[in-house]
Amino acid sequence: MFEIETLLTLAAVAAGSGVVGGILAGLLGVGGGIVIVPALYLALSLTGMDSALTMQVAVGTSLATIVFTSLSSGYGHYRKGAIDMGLLKLWAPSILIGVLIGGVLGGLVSGKVLIAVFAVVAAIVALDMILRTGADSAIPRSFAKPVWAALGVVAGAISAMMGIGGGTVCVPLLNFLGYDIRKAVGTSAAIGFVIGVPGALIYMATGFGAEGLPPFSFGYVNLFLAAVIIPLSTSFARVGVKLAHSIPRRALRLAFGVFLMLTSARMFSDLAGL
Template identity: 35%
Template sequence: MYGISLFDLSWLVVAMLAAGALTGLLAGVFGVGGGAVAVPILYELFRLVGVPEEVRMPLCVGTSLAIIIPTSIRSFLAHRAKGAVDMSILRVWAIPVVVGVIMGSFIARYAPADLFKTVFVVVAGVSAIRLLFGKDTWRFGLDMPAKPIMVVYGWLIGVLSALMGIGGGQLSNLFMTFYNRPIHQAVATSSGLGILISIPGAIGYIYAGLPRAAEYPDVVALQLPLAIGYISLLGFVLFVPTSTWLAPIGARLAHTLSKRRLEVAFGLFLVVVCLRFAVSLIA
């Protein structure tokens, strides 16, 4: 790595392996791809190796989307094995979610770094409020809405997830609980969105990052063989083994927790993410 000692690089490798383990565990517990964990951790690690602020956040987001691919697949398979996934919802959302991801990836090519952070803070904040303080009366309806509304929601989830580097779990959990779906079913169904979002999202961030990497030829973390576009191959290689190993364990843990404990745990987790990027925006 450019500008970093062998000792610091060794600790960077250890930190990424540990972060991958935490990402996989939380991906299984909360039915998310793990991006809400991976992005802030990668942000600090890329700061350590001197990635400029202008490209640091999209590099984190793109890398997170790549990491989510195997993590979300294992999390989804574990939840589906327990029969908790509502496949009818995933079928309705499949096309609009992918369209939204493609649009979000295109926006990422031109968006300023603060846009990614702002989306993180807003979505994480709203989700945390709903989970920590929400009442049963906080509902848009007692059943899922009509298909045209579902399509719009799916598109919005795709766009925002592409800008946040997440598998859509935060957004779909929020949406489904507002429509009276149990948190365990929301978590399980959300795990399937990670597959729909991460694959086209990762491809989109390669496209978005290639011209930016050419603008920063001295930043080794953006160049081959360490990265391709806005995806850090080093981060991907180090995160994936531990994250995919622990995702099924997290999924099994989720089914042992009560509804309220799962809501509080997810809500507190989102508060931490929200505060981290709020501080970064202010600074």
């Protein structure tokens, strides 16, 4: 099933997603998974691989790449003072709990469920980012700590199930609360590391011993694809960071929303065809 030509095709798709995902990771704080997951999903679908495993491998592999991409992106934003360390410390523990829940669910439920979660969440976030108007407030709003904890669990669970770094959920939420869009992007980039490490480990464990996986797979994480993506995504994340700090805030919000809407439409189309 996986001949040399097939592996080369997968490598080419992975390389392209690594470049685009890296730029968007730095630009939008999304970890790159919002590009990598659908790209790997579509590429693996062409190999004749069991559709029940395709989404799990795409999500698990994406989470593994996010560990490194978020480090590169997060460091770039940190150097520009765009990470709220207090918020990161407040939110990280509850996000970690959410990742553990979402990672286990993502490794056990069907691929159709994962695709549906991905498409619906991306569409809701895209509409919010595109349609919301008004400037960022001077003083960010906030919640009580229990509410922050609950939001963190939800954000972590959704991110782990979607195979993304958290920016898809965290950036619009922080921006809605009045955080500067660049600081929202920078903090979300750092959150990607909190999501990627446990998420990838869980997908490795839940997929261990599964039959029909691509060559060089460790559970639901494909090491071959990850090795192609990581050097490119980490390098191009720095390009994204520079762009994030050089374009207008409104343009950054619109870029985020339009991209998510296109991604959601693509996934709904795939879901309808299953």
